[in-house]
Amino acid sequence: MIIYEMKKPIECYDTDCVGVTGDNIAYTQYFYIKGVSDDSISYTLHLRFADGSxxxxxxxxxxxxxxxxxxxxxxxxxxxxxxxxxxxxxxGRNKFGLVFQTEIVRLYADESLPVEDREYANPNSETVRLRDEAYAALEEMKKQQAQIEENVEKIKQTDLDNKADKATTLAGYGITDGENIGNKVAEKNKITDEDANYPSIGYLHDYYYDYGEVDEALSGKLDNTSGAVTTDNIASKAVTNEKIANGAITAFKIANGAVSGSNIAQYQISTNHLQNGAVTTDKLADEVKTGISSKYDSSNVETGSGTLTPYTTSADIVKSADFTYQRVGRVVTVNVNIVFNAGTKSQVMFINLPYVCKNTVNPRELCVSNSRVSRIWAINKNNTTLSIFSDSSLSYADGETLAYTLSYLIS
Incomplete structure (x- = not known):
């Protein structure tokens, strides 16, 4: 038995602490640790042998x-x-961790005690751990060797010595879908297959304008815009009597400002043109009438839509009220659609018509709902108020609609 005072060994009953001896393969060794009497502590014996295991x-x-x-x-x-x-x-350890470690003592195991057969793993053995590490290192070496062999094969595949020699055709490099020279043409009369033939640089040069040639050709042309016909154009005969007589200058161009009052005021179209019949009153009148008759003055027409807002006294009986309108000049036509809640009213009033009424009297007219009930609508002049009324109170059914059209002046 070896006796410890806490961590320090103080007595040993066997000389030199020799205790693991004898002829038995199982031998009992006792240790006694003074001052430690806690049954929550678990103990472990750590052994280190001469070979380092x-x-x-x-x-x-x-x-x-x-x-x-x-x-x-x-x-x-x-x-x-x-x-x-x-x-x-x-x-010694408990659930909180390490409690203590004793100082190291030396024991002796003589040859009468069998040692572990290293062929079988002891789960607590450091030797087993080292063996597992050796196996893991061996597996890693195998993987690295496989990667090296793969890289060697890739190097072989990219080696220029293994490539096809340069040849007169692309097939020497394994390219089988290269340019077919036989389909290239340099003249239009050489085209035999419009899907397969393609132009040479010479063909493009001969039959297509480049951007410089296009710019040069356009620079000598007159723009169809105001100011394009100038005194210089006339003086240089870019605008001649024949061109005017043949319709080169028409009402369409006049309407678009290509020939404007400023052109005439600057003598770009002079009295000479009028006197020699190149530009006559009849020609101008006919051209202008024809051009204007086909025009649509969109600035004088307006369309739109909106929502009528009921007065507070009418809000409970109105489910919805909306309209669409079209204004042509001074007249606006409004298509009204009103949906009622159930109730009784003698007059329902709305605001927010699209324009203020400028009639000399309040316009009014009879209309009929989808329930075939007669109503009268009226618009207050100088206002945007629309009224729906009858001589006596009338009942409205839920969902009853009133759809009608009204027209009035706005200026």
């Missing part, structure tokens, strides 16, 4: 007696890795 063992029994704890270790075959002296240290 390490083993950790759970003792067979640990019994506290109030003054200390007695630990019993029955030595087994798998506990000893090598004969001879070895070091031993006792460690």
């Amino acid at each position: 390490v083993n950790s063992i759970t003792p067979d029994n640990a019994v506290p007696d109030g003054e200390g704890t007695e630990i019993r270790w029955i030595v087994k075959k798998n506990d000893i890795f090598k004969h001879g002296y070895f070091e031993l240290q006792i460690e």
Whole structure:
């Protein structure tokens, strides 16, 4: 038995702490730790042998007696890795972690005690851990070797010595869908297949304008805009009597400002043109009439839509009220659609017509709802108020609609 005062060994009943000896393959060794008497502590024996191998063992029994704890270790075959002296240290832990470690003592295992057969793994053995690490390293080496072989194959595939020699055709490089020279044409009369033939640079140069040639050609043309016909144009005969007589200057161009009052005022169209009949009153009158008759003055027409807002006294009986309108000049035509809630009213009033009424009297007219009930609508002049009324109170059904059209002056 080896006796400890807490961490420090103080007595050993066997000389040089030799305790793992004898002819038995299982030998009992006792340790007693004074001052530690806690049954919540678990113990582990750590053994280090002369060859550097390490083993950790759970003792067979640990019994506290109030003054200390007695630990019993029955030595087994798998506990000893090598004969001879070895070091031993006792460690105590609880659920919170390490409690203490004793100082190291030396014990001796003679050759009469069998050692572990290394062919079989001891889960506590450091040797087993080292063996697993060796196996893992071997597997990693195998993977690296496979990667090296793969890289070597890729290098071989990219080696220029393995490539096709340069040839007079693209097929020498494995390209089978290259340009077919036989389909290239340099003249229009050489085209035999419009889907397969394609132009050469010479063909493009001969039959297509480049941007410089287009700019040069356009620079000599007159724009169809105001100011394009100038005194210089007339003086240089860019605008001649024949061109005017043949319709080169028409009411359409006049309407678009290509020939404007400013052109005439600046003598771009002079009295000479009028005197020699190139531009006559009849020609201008006919051209202008024809051009204007086909015009649509969109600035004088307006369409739109909106929502009528009922007076507070009428709000409870109106479910919805909306309208669409079209204004042509001074007259606006409004298509009104009103949906009623159930109730009784003698007059329903709205605001927000699209324009203020400028009639000399309040316009009014008879209309009929979808329930065939007669109503009268009226618009207050100088206002946007629309009224629906009858001589006496009338009942409206839920969902009853009133749709009609009204027209009035706005200026």
